[in-house]
Amino acid sequence: MVKKDKSRRTEILEKAAILFHKKGYSATSVRNIAQEMKMESASLYNHIKSKQEILQAILLPIAHRYTKGIQEISNSPLTSIQQLERIIADQIRITIENIDGVSLIPNEWVHLEKTKERDALKEFLDLRNLYEKEFKKVFKKCIKEGYLRKVNVDIAVFSILSTLRWLYSWYSKNQKINPLVLETELINNLIGGLKKT
């Protein structure tokens, strides 16, 4: 089976993600994106409806991917601590697969808007809330079943998610590392801790 050519639209989304990552959504002009595509900015509009639609087309599929992943894992027959480790591993994989897209998740979502087609801001925030709720549920189960210490759940979950949110930044500068080493090391640090016992 021959791989289908990358559509022009997909190319635009990829170039845009790189530019948004580098300078942010607001500081990136439609002309900048066109230049990367070696087109005039007017030509872009044959493939996309607006600059806003580009941002939505990058961010929302990633947000859906995260939520789908955590739901599948938390509905699986794994033990709670295994689920927690899998959820962390899943986030690491999503990040490595699409650094530029994922890099927009922590901050650039604020530029999502409600458009005629969809309320992208609400859609994103709903998915994010669902994800955090699911994450905390699994985390609490790990405590209840005696896998983890009785820590403050809000603080501990925030701390783990912070590391995962910033992974894109670290990974862009350290791409040579073996992803499986990264996965193992990170899970050990985040859950096991650093202190010598």
Add this chain to the structure above:
Amino acid sequence: MVKKDKSRRTEILEKAAILFHKKGYSATSVRNIAQEMKMESASLYNHIKSKQEILQAILLPIAHRYTKGIQEISNSPLTSIQQLERIIADQIRITIENIDGVSLIPNEWVHLEKTKERDALKEFLDLRNLYEKEFKKVFKKCIKEGYLRKVNVDIAVFSILSTLRWLYSWYSKNQKINPLVLETELINNLIGGLKKT
């Protein structure tokens, strides 16, 4: 002693930090800042030279504060593990004191520019590199002296700094927490780990 009136310039920097936090530097216009000050945008220029100067006046003092803090701690006679804990506590304090300003550190520094007066981008990045170098030095000493496990230093330090970088975001939504509880809990999680032993 009577507290000196807040200068008009300081007010501008505070309002600007809030807006930059909310929408980012690029998406915030000089007119937006003026509106918060209940002035016309032209009037702002009696207090500041340019929009860029505002960003520099917010970010660079914070960057200097971080670096000064870590250097004082790492030159103190504390043990390496005590230094590490103090460094983390210092970051938490800086964040709580100035959430809006600190919120710009992770991402908005990319909009710093070289101006006639100073090369703000270079200045910032030099300070950041110095900070990370110092942090890793202390961390390595903790391993060498047997306080911490022999983990991958780059990954572990990135992970800790990620949590501290994102603290502003979590704290803005959880300001009711006792800062000392936050400090203790976070240091325990980051260094001690979550696993039940």
Add this chain to the structure above:
DNA sequence: GTCTATAAGTCGATAGAC
């Protein structure tokens, strides 16, 4: 599907009256 031309608005910043 790409182009040129351009609309309609916003941007940061300045000049000069008061």
Add this chain to the structure above:
DNA sequence: GTCTATCGACTTATAGAC
């Protein structure tokens, strides 16, 4: 030190020729 007025550049997006 604040205002009105305005400059010139840049913004997203559209119209219409090819």
